[in-house]
Amino acid sequence: MTTDAQHAYLEAYLSHLRHERGLSQLTCTHYARDLKLLFSLLEDQPVKQGLTQLTVNHMRRHIATLHGRGMGSRSIARTLSAWRGFFHYLGERHGMTDNPCTGLRAPKAAKPLPQALSADQAVMLVEIQGDDALSLRDRAMLELLYSSGLRLSELVGLNLNALDIRNATLVVTGKGNKTRIVPVGSHAISAIQRWLVARSLMCPPAEQAMFINQRGKRLTGRSVQYRLKEWAIKQGINIDLHPHMLRHSFASHVLQSSGDLRAVQEMLGHANISTTQVYTHLDFHHLAKVYDAAHPRARKK
Template sequence: MVMQAAEAEWLERFLEHLQSERRLSAHTSNNYQRDLQNFLNFCNEREFEQWSSLLEADIRNYIASRHRKGLAGSSLSRELSALRSFYNYLLREEVVTLNPAQGVRAPKTPRKLPKTLDVDQTARLLQIDDDDPLAVRDAALMELIYSSGLRLAEVVGLDLGSLDLRDATVKVVGKGSKERMVPVGRLALQAVEKWLKVRGSLAKVEETALFVSKRGSRISDRSVQKRLKEWAVKQGLDSSLHPHMLRHSFASHMLESSSDLRAVQELLGHADISTTQIYTHLDFQHLAKVYDKAHPRARKRR
C-alpha cells in the first residue's frame, strides 16, 4: 500500500506554493523537493495512506532512520524544517489538524568552524592582472563577495539595477526573499566598474544580470564555483576554495577589526545572531595561536 494519489499531490501543490507565494530560490525549492521525496518514500514503506495519519512518533522514527544512514544533525534539521513547513501548509489548507513535526528536534552534532582565508591569502587571490573579459568579470565577482559578504545565490542573482555606484551600495535579495542594503568597498567598486566597461562584449542585449557567462546569460552557481577553484590554483592557494569561504573570510576579518557582532549580523543577513557568533570562535582561535606563539609561559620548548 502506498500514499493515496490525492494525498501525494499535496506535495506538488506545496512545492508550487514555495515558488509562487514564498518565492524561494530554485536551489532551496530543490532541497525541499528532495527532502520531502525521501519522506514520501518512508511513508510508502510504512504503508501510510494519509498525511493526517502520521503522529509525532512517526516523525521521530523517520529522523532516527535517516540518522542511522549517516545524516548529520544539520541535514536532519533541514529535513525537519521542510516537514514543519509542509505540515503548516497542510494545516492552512485544512488537510490535517496537527503538525506532528512541530515538537521533534534533530540530534545535535558538533558545529564545524567554517574555513577562511587570512588577509594575505585573500589579497593574493584577488590580485588578478588580466584584461580578458572573463578574468575581469571573475575579479569583480570575487571582490564583491568579499567586500559585501554575499552568499553565492545572492551574487549570482544581482541585476544591473542592484548596484548604486554613486552611494557605493548593493541591494541584495537574501534567504526568504528578504532584501538588505550592503556597502561596497572601494576596491570592489573599481573592479565592478572595470567589468561594466567590458560586460557588453559578452552579455545579450536583453540580459539584466550583473554577471553573465561567456554565452551572454546570467552566470550559474556551478560556473562561479568552478572559476573560483581555478583561480585558487592559479594564485597558489588551496584548490578547495569555494564562494562561501570568501563570505566567511569577510565575516571573520570584520569581527577581528571591529568586534561589532550586531553590525556583522546585519551585513551578512543572518536572522539569528547565534549564526553570526560562530565567527567569534574563529577570532578566538586566532588570538589563541598568537598567545601560544608570543607568551613566554605558553611557548613550547623546542
C-alpha cells in the same frame, strides 16, 4: 490516504512556499526531496499509515530509520524541519489537528566552524592580473564577494542597476527575496568599472546581468565555482576554495577589525544574530593562535 492525495498536498505546499513565502526554486526542490523521502518511508511500512494517521511515535521510528541508514545529524535535522513545516501547513490549510513532528529533535551534531582565508590569502586571491575580459570579470567578481560578503546566488543574480558607484553601495536580493544595501570597497569598485568597460563590448544591450559569460548570457553559479577553483590554483592558494569561503572571510575579517557583530549581521543579511555569532568563535580562534604564539606562559619549549 492515497498516493495521489499525498502528491496533491505536496504540490499545494510547494506552491505555497514559492508564491506565498517567496522561497527559491532550489529551496523548494530540497523541500520536495525531503517530503518524498517521508512518503517512501510510509510505503515501506508493513501497515500503511496515511498522513492524518501519523503520530509522534511513527515519526520517531522514521528518524531512527534514517539514522540507521547512515544519514548525518545535520541532514536529519533539515529533513525533520521540512516535515514539521509540511504538517504545520496541513493543519492551517487542511484541518489536520495534530502535528506528529511536534517536540521531536534530531540527534545533536557538533557545529564545525566555517573555514575562512587569512587576510593575506584573500588579498592574494583577488589580485588577479590580466587585461583580458575574463580576467577583468573574475577579478571584479572575487573582489565583490570578498568586499561585500555576498552569497553566490546573490552575486550571479545581480543586475547593472543594483550598483551605485557614486555612493559605493549595492542593492542585494537575498534569501526570501529580501533586499539589503551593502557597502562596496574601493578596490571592488575599481575592478567593477574596468569589467563594465569590457562587458559593454561583448554583451547585447538588452542583457541586464552584471556578470556574463563569453556568449553574453548571465553567468551561472557553477561557472563561478569552477573559475574560483582555477584562480585559487593559479594564485598559489592550496585550499579547496568555494565562493562561500569568501563570505566567511569577509565576516571574520570585518569582525576582527570592528568587533561590531550587529553591523556584520546586517551586511550578511542574517535574520537572526545567532547565525552571525559563529564568527565570534572564528575571532576567538584567531586570538587563541596569537596568544599561543606570543604569551611567555603559553609558548611550547
